Amino acid sequence: MIRLEKRPQPSRAFSLATPLLAVLATMVFGGLMFALLGKDPVTSIITIFWQPLFGEFAFYYRPQLLIKGAPLVLIAIGLSLGFKAGIWNIGAEGQYIMGALFGAGVGLAFYPLDSFIVFPLMVMGGAFGGWIWAMIPAMLKVKFGTNEILVSLMLVYVAEQFLASMSLGLMKNPEGFGFPGSRNLQQYESAFNADLIEGSGMHWGVVAALIAVIFAYVLLTKHRLGFAIRVTGEAPRAARFSGVNPTRLVLFCLGTSGLLAGLAGLFEVAGPAGQVTIDFNVGYGFTAIIVAFLGRLHPVGILLAGGLMALTYIGGDIAQSQLGLPAAAIQVFQGMLLFFLLAFDLLTNYRLRFGRTEVA
Amino acid sequence: MKLTKLLTSAAIALGLATAAHADGHEKTKVGFVFVGPVGDGGWTYEHNQGRLAVEEEFGDAVETVFVENVAEGPDSERVMTQMALDGADLIFTTSFGYMDPTINVAKKFPDVKFEHATGYKRADNVSTYSARFYEGRAIQGHIAGSMTKSNIIGYIGSYPIPEVIRGINSAYIHAKKVNPDVQFKIVWAYTWFDPAKEADAAKVLIEQGADVVLQHTDSTAPQAAAQEAGNVITFGQASDMAQYAPTPRVSSIIDNWAPYYIARTKAVMDGTWESTDTWDGIGPGMVGIGEITDAVPAEVKEQALALKESIASGAYHPFTGPINKQDGSAWLAEGETADDGTLAGMNFYVEGIEGDIPQ
Numbered sequence: 001m002i003r004l005e006k007r008p009q010p011s012r013a014f015s016l017a018t019p020l021l022a023v024l025a026t027m028v029f030g031g032l033m034f035a036l037l038g039k040d041p042v043t044s045i046i047t048i049f050w051q052p053l054f055g056e057f058a059f060y061y062r063p064q065l066l067i068k069g070a071p072l073v074l075i076a077i078g079l080s081l082g083f084k085a086g087i088w089n090i091g092a093e094g095q096y097i098m099g100a101l102f103g104a105g106v107g108l109a110f111y112p113l114d115s116f117i118v119f120p121l122m123v124m125g126g127a128f129g130g131w132i133w134a135m136i137p138a139m140l141k142v143k144f145g146t147n148e149i150l151v152s153l154m155l156v157y158v159a160e161q162f163l164a165s166m167s168l169g170l171m172k173n174p175e176g177f178g179f180p181g182s183r184n185l186q187q188y189e190s191a192f193n194a195d196l197i198e199g200s201g202m203h204w205g206v207v208a209a210l211i212a213v214i215f216a217y218v219l220l221t222k223h224r225l226g227f228a229i230r231v232t233g234e235a236p237r238a239a240r241f242s243g244v245n246p247t248r249l250v251l252f253c254l255g256t257s258g259l260l261a262g263l264a265g266l267f268e269v270a271g272p273a274g275q276v277t278i279d280f281n282v283g284y285g286f287t288a289i290i291v292a293f294l295g296r297l298h299p300v301g302i303l304l305a306g307g308l309m310a311l312t313y314i315g316g317d318i319a320q321s322q323l324g325l326p327a328a329a330i331q332v333f334q335g336m337l338l339f340f341l342l343a344f345d346l347l348t349n350y351r352l353r354f355g356r357t358e359v360a
Numbered sequence: 361m362k363l364t365k366l367l368t369s370a371a372i373a374l375g376l377a378t379a380a381h382a383d384g385h386e387k388t389k390v391g392f393v394f395v396g397p398v399g400d401g402g403w404t405y406e407h408n409q410g411r412l413a414v415e416e417e418f419g420d421a422v423e424t425v426f427v428e429n430v431a432e433g434p435d436s437e438r439v440m441t442q443m444a445l446d447g448a449d450l451i452f453t454t455s456f457g458y459m460d461p462t463i464n465v466a467k468k469f470p471d472v473k474f475e476h477a478t479g480y481k482r483a484d485n486v487s488t489y490s491a492r493f494y495e496g497r498a499i500q501g502h503i504a505g506s507m508t509k510s511n512i513i514g515y516i517g518s519y520p521i522p523e524v525i526r527g528i529n530s531a532y533i534h535a536k537k538v539n540p541d542v543q544f545k546i547v548w549a550y551t552w553f554d555p556a557k558e559a560d561a562a563k564v565l566i567e568q569g570a571d572v573v574l575q576h577t578d579s580t581a582p583q584a585a586a587q588e589a590g591n592v593i594t595f596g597q598a599s600d601m602a603q604y605a606p607t608p609r610v611s612s613i614i615d616n617w618a619p620y621y622i623a624r625t626k627a628v629m630d631g632t633w634e635s636t637d638t639w640d641g642i643g644p645g646m647v648g649i650g651e652i653t654d655a656v657p658a659e660v661k662e663q664a665l666a667l668k669e670s671i672a673s674g675a676y677h678p679f680t681g682p683i684n685k686q687d688g689s690a691w692l693a694e695g696e697t698a699d700d701g702t703l704a705g706m707n708f709y710v711e712g713i714e715g716d717i718p719q
Contacts, residue, residue: 057445064438067434068434068438165718168519268434272437273433275460277457279433321439324425326428
């Protein structure tokens with residue numbers, strides 16, 4: 001008989017090993033699935049994990065990893081602060097959209113003004129848009145005790161309607177022959193979030209993501225607020241005794257995660273995407289939740305997890321086109337990653353016991 | 361220092377990549393970028409049928425690759441670049457939102473040919489193509505106007521863009537011709553493919569008395585809703601949706617990309633490919649009309665087929681004056697036909713349609 005026994009202390013070794021085990025298990029079972037689909041499992045796994053990093057055209061894919069990973073990391077860092085404290089912002093996707101709309105709105109309002117000031121103002125607009133959208137569930141929570149999970153999630157759909165409205169109305173490109181979508185900010189130099197070094201994939205969003213990682217690390221390890229976040233998540237009662245103000249903590253965590261999601265949206269719309277369009281959002285806000293947990297809510301972990309997710313996206317697309325793997329199989333593969341992570345997570349707090357259970 | 365080296369090697373590799381297929385490798389490689397899953401039963405399904413037709417036509421002489429569910433924006437740009445790097449000679453990008461990414465990637469790969477569906481930006485190595493679906497809408501409108509008993513026709517719009525508005529206008533004009541009392545109720549679903557939303561929209565329209573539901577969204581959910589309600593007729597969209605025939609689906613508009621895809625692939629093989637703008641309708645076979653079932657009275661069916669004939673031969677244009685705009689101002693004079701420019705950017709309803717185009 002196998003049974004689970006609660007560990008007296010969470011296992012530190014397993015806490016670190018879980019993500020690696022999850023990746024390994026995903027490779028094994030993902031490979032099995034690919035084999036069942038009639039594809040060579042080894043080639044498939046190599047295509048997904050190796051090609052983007054070290055394959056023939058890695059010079060192109062490596063910068064793409066930064067482009068794909070940066071918004072994930074930026075959003076996940078913000079989310080992780082709240083998640084640590086038991087404050088669940090599920091609506092980063094909506095904050096991402098609103099950040100993009102506010103930021104792009106600022107840029108489009110200045111068009112065609114050529115000035116260095118445009119982009120910084122857009123960044124502020126983007127941060128504000130994400131922040132204010134997250135403040136709605138935050139205020140409702142602290143004033144009326146509403147559930148921030150539901151409110152923030154529902155606001156995603158509201159934000160999507162705003163996005164559709166903006167693409168079709170106010171922000172529609174006047175030179176777009178009546179088609180939806182804004183002007184392309186890539187063609188408006190003052191607003192364009194270009195690669196800092198051409199072709200490197202290093203745009204301001206990547207820089208912001210790296211800065212966010214460092215700030216979060218310092219905050220959590222050195223700052224009193226970081227202590228408040230950790231203690232609230234681990235022992236809410238103790239937190240209250242130690243003088244943590246829960247209202248301020250809710251406002252801070254939701255506000256910060258909204259702000260970072262908004263920034264991610266702005267950097268995306270002003271850079272790689274270029275345009276406000278109806279389908280601008282592609283799910284970064286939701287995927288970032290996976291990234292945050294995959295990274296163990298630890299800033300450095302999130303950085304690595306963001307890179308890993310980006311890798312499976314890029315490698316997944318390569319596998320689709322080179323090997324004819326269906327998109328659904330790639331999605332299952334990504335789903336496995338989270339599933340195994342959660343499954344192995346059990347071993348951090350429990351251990352397996354083999355042998356007969358004694359009758360109590 | 362290291363980065364400069366990296367970029368130089370990148371440039372060389374790009375050069376190699378393009379040179380490799382300029383001198384003609386054995387197989388012509390054709391890439392397809394799809395916005396939805398190939399099993400959507402509508403838009404992407406038909407593009408994939410076109411891809412399969414290319415494979416069938418040329419057999420071992422071609423290799424086709426595709427990536428499905430590609431989000432518009434940077435993801436699509438990456439997928440296209442990847443296909444070009446992997447040696448594709450011709451790439452079809454099959455969604456309007458791929459327009460700027462297609463142009464961006466085409467700049468980097470001057471020797472690769474690109475074909476962008478439903479857009480308006482072209483380059484030396486970028487063609488555009490689309491289908492005159494509004495021709496099919498005219499036939500739908502005719503059947504709908506003839507068959508409605510409640511005189512209320514429901515219309516599920518996807519997004520209020522010229523493509524969709526053109527379809528509404530065309531259907532309305534031809535429904536009105538055979539039935540002056542006809543009224544259109546339009547619901548905007550703000551999606552191309554979302555069975556749940558589409559079913560809701562269909563139910564709302566049926567509750568409001570519509571006994572004909574037209575759709576510009578790609579799933580079969582409205583057909584299912586109509587079947588459940590009974591006494592409501594529908595038309596297949598993008599794909600034949602024959603599983604709902606003979607009722608509620610009484611006919612359909614089918615996107616038939618196969619002839620175009622075969623012709624363009626052939627042109628690349630022969631080295632005769634040139635940047636063009638193609639907007640084909642029923643005549644050249646890009647728009648197909650699915651079988652009109654026996655649920656439609658024989659007389660109406662005959663008229664519908666005659667209408668199809670006259671559109672196909674070019675004898676009749678679905679937008680022939682006199683037509684006024686919704687606000688009553690004159691658009692087309694007696695006998696005048698709409699020019700392609702106005703049609704391409706159509707952002708107004710014709711006279712008689714109620715409601716505003718959402719902004």
